[in-house]
Amino acid sequence: MRRTARLLTGTALAVVAAGLGAAPACAVGAGSLEVFPSSVVPGYxxxxxxxxxxxxxxxxxxxxxxxxxxxxxxxxxxEGDAIGQFRVPSSAQPGTYEIVARCAQGGREVTGDLVVALSTAGGQVQPRGSLKTGVGGSALGGPGSLQTTAGVAALAVAAAGGTWLLHRRARGDGI
Known part of the structure; x- marks a missing residue:
């Protein structure tokens, strides 16, 4: 039992050591495309x-x-980098997109990911466009503001008339 545990421990340490030995070659970043910022909103x-x-x-x-x-x-x-820029179109939909670069000499291809979101982590982005709710216009001068004003006036007249009738009834004047 003790011998099996030593064998498994030794194998696990060998795998970890092999993984650590290979990590610096991958971590250098020489074969990748770095994207800054990695998460943007349309138009950035x-x-x-x-x-x-x-x-x-x-x-x-x-x-x-x-x-x-x-x-x-x-x-x-x-640091010997090749650098470029582009603007994300305002029509871009949220999601993760692959960005590709091909070296002029040798044709080597590298990729990186770009995340398009509706808001960034640091702040909010105001929504664009209109919302179809089925409700009429606004009181700020939009279509239907005349109808809104007329409705409010009709309610005010009805409230005033109801108050006057209740007051007469309370005094005993009758209707």
Whole structure:
């Protein structure tokens, strides 16, 4: 029993050590497309960068999944990254979209995810458009404000007339 426990513990430690040894190669980020900010609302500008194309490498970006089309990533002085920008169209629907960049030299392709939401974590976004509720116009001058004013006036006249009749009845004048 003790020997089986040692064997399992040794195997588990070997797997963990192998995983830790491989982690730095993946964590460098040389093969990914970084998207900033990673969560936006429609109409916001997004910046993407990658180290995958080398120090002087340019790339062509594709944000067609979100409806923004293609854009260029140019070499920059910032740690050898290729950097580009695009604007999320105001017609973009909420969801997660894949953004792709292809290096000009070698054709290497890297991807990153962009989340389009109705509001950002830091603040709220006001809704756009109208709401069809079946209720008439508003008191702020919209269509139907004349009808609203006439209805309020009719209610006021009815309330005043009812009060006058109750007052006469209480005094004994009759109707």
């Amino acid at each position: 500008q997004v910046t993407v960068n990658t180290k995958a194309c080398g120090g002087q490498g340019a790339a062509t970006g594709d944000a067609g999944a979100v409806g923004a089309g293609t854009f260029t990533l140019a070499p920059s002085a910032h």
